[in-house]
Amino acid sequence: MDAAGILDPAAQRRERLKRLAILKRVLAPYRIGIEDYDGRFILSAPTGGAEIVDNLFDLWRRAEAMARRPIDPLAADF
């Protein structure tokens, strides 16, 4: 889900960087790193492996596998 198509390219880039900063904050407690890769994401696992994911849906699935525990926004310790 993104705002592509309704924002100019500069605004899209700003939005993307803002989203990246939020994702970094969410993934930090799971010791997973994340970088922007031309609109996609590179996830880096605590064990050193890295993976490219295309969207947020895949991102959470892969991040959970890397973290080896659920990432649940409703959990008490989230």
Next chain:
Amino acid sequence: MSRLPLHVLTGFLGSGKTTLLNRLLRDPAMADSAVLINEIGDVAIDHHLVDRVQSEDGVETIVLAGGCTCCVVRGDMVAALKALHARRAEGRVPPFARVVLETTGLADPAPILFTLAADPVLRHRFERGLVVTAVDAVHGADQMRRFPEARRQVALADRIVVTKRDIADAATLQARLAALNPAADLAGPADDLLAAHAAFVADPLARLGRAGPFLPALPVPAEAEHTADIAAVVLTRATPIDWAAFGVWLSLLLHAHGERILRLKALLDVEGWPAPVALHGVHHLVHPPQHLERWPAGIAGSRIVLIGERLDGAAMQSSLDRFLAG
């Protein structure tokens, strides 16, 4: 080529869905429609009303004298839709402006919506219209209590049409429907035919973006069945929402709990946008956001209606607030 709206008409066994469909087929205003039905026996088609019948590749289309096209689905809905569209392109059936897909009485509409959104060919030819659910004023409440399919049909509706209200008092049922799906547009005391017709003929995007159904969303009425497996929760936010943060939160919520979230309908006050953004989703699938022209009168702040199984509204609200506070 612009995409054609594809509406889904559903309703439990005996809900009056077929009666509704039969009346729609005879309405001159529906003449430029194509209707996909399950069984030819479902609709009462008089032989003198039939203009021509085509049957090939397992798909039968019947053009009625009034101009409406009927297509019989024999198991494969996707194949039937593609064949119907091809016949329209070849000029073999009238150039219908919309399609109404009738589900079987026991169908869960969610997989149908997924199929339509996932098929690369259909996605380019049809756009999601409305889910209209017929509910029987006499047996509807009992069916919703006993059958999960009946609850899911109501939960996924954009518009609920209460049928047979001439023989039953629909007030209690309407309260239950509003409790189960506060985001749906509940057909008022007007004629059920007119109600469904308005839903089908009106511009679907304008109607989806309509904020009316959000008005009675707070609080969830006391009639809500606390023991029911499906219920609605409403999340609110008084201050404008950061779009990037909300998108991340929603994607994570749907990742972790999407299986249990049947329906999402949100009207959002987004930072930097003077008018609201409408969002619709079914399970993990979220449709592209729609930018509305203006805020409807009497509504301020974001409202997110989630309908699903065993949803913890308080936990969701607190998670959203924490997330947006950074």
